[in-house]
Amino acid sequence: MQNNSNILHQTSVDEKIFIIRGIQVMIDRDLAELYQVETRALNQAVKRNIDSFPSDFMFELTNEEKSELITKCDKLQKLKYYPSKIKVFTEQGVYMLATVLKSKIAREVNISIMRTFTRLKNQAVPYFDIIKRLEKLETEDTKTKELLRNVVQVINSMQELQDEAEQTTQKIGFVKE
Template identity: 45%
Template sequence: MMDADLAKLYGVTTKVLLQSVKRNMARFPADFTFVLTRQEFTILRSQIVTSSWGGRRTLPYAFTEQGVAMLSSVLRSERAIAVNIQIMRTFVRIRRMISNNEGLSRRLDALEEKYDGQFKVVFDAIRQIMRPPNPKRNPIGFVKTDKSK
């Protein structure tokens, strides 16, 4: 999640959120939070239509699930705790949805493998029916013509 989005949820300014993070950098290793690169930020900004006047002057921070969990220990307010609980529940729901979709995908793959052979026979028969009829062939051997009568 992005720093500005988290700041809105926690009811603080982005500046306050980042100050708290910077004061406690030992709690936020690189796999908990990181600064977007200029290229990533440009791509992100192109996805969100913003005014060319104003906006951020610094590159935003992104927080992983563990980083969001760590924020509750840095921002010590009742709202921060409540928001953090909701965010963590959302992460759990997302993880469940992903695993359910993976299970469904595996089941579809298994069904596809199971019925591929049967459908191949059907499709081959349909293709056979759809082929144009063979052109009339000349008979093999000597053919007597009726010109001599």
């Protein structure tokens, strides 16, 4: 475990979590690196256990999503010419990966990843809670009132965008036939 702990300290799990389709996910390549297996081996394990990975646990990026991800994150430039579709895993998919890989390293890394997902969730304050608090603020200063109104509008817009993304995004994944 000592060796694995050093790897996780050197490679921040936070930097490997992306938001795609309004969901926190990790890409197959990063997970393979953390689990100390080849990406090919990780994807083969998934393929052998496809029933364990419904579309809300894992999905493949569209070409547009892949391009956007590569554009936003310089460290992923190598994936630009990656011949296979990039698979991404939600929190539940990451957990399922550890059960499929069945190695001591996978279990240890998985604990760290789960703690990171939990910490990120706990840091996020629901939008409606922020809005309620802001609306309760009373002030006589017209500039402050206008600023608070603008902040509430921005937060509402962010929530609407997230809700729309979750509703209109077609889920892509493997379907059991």
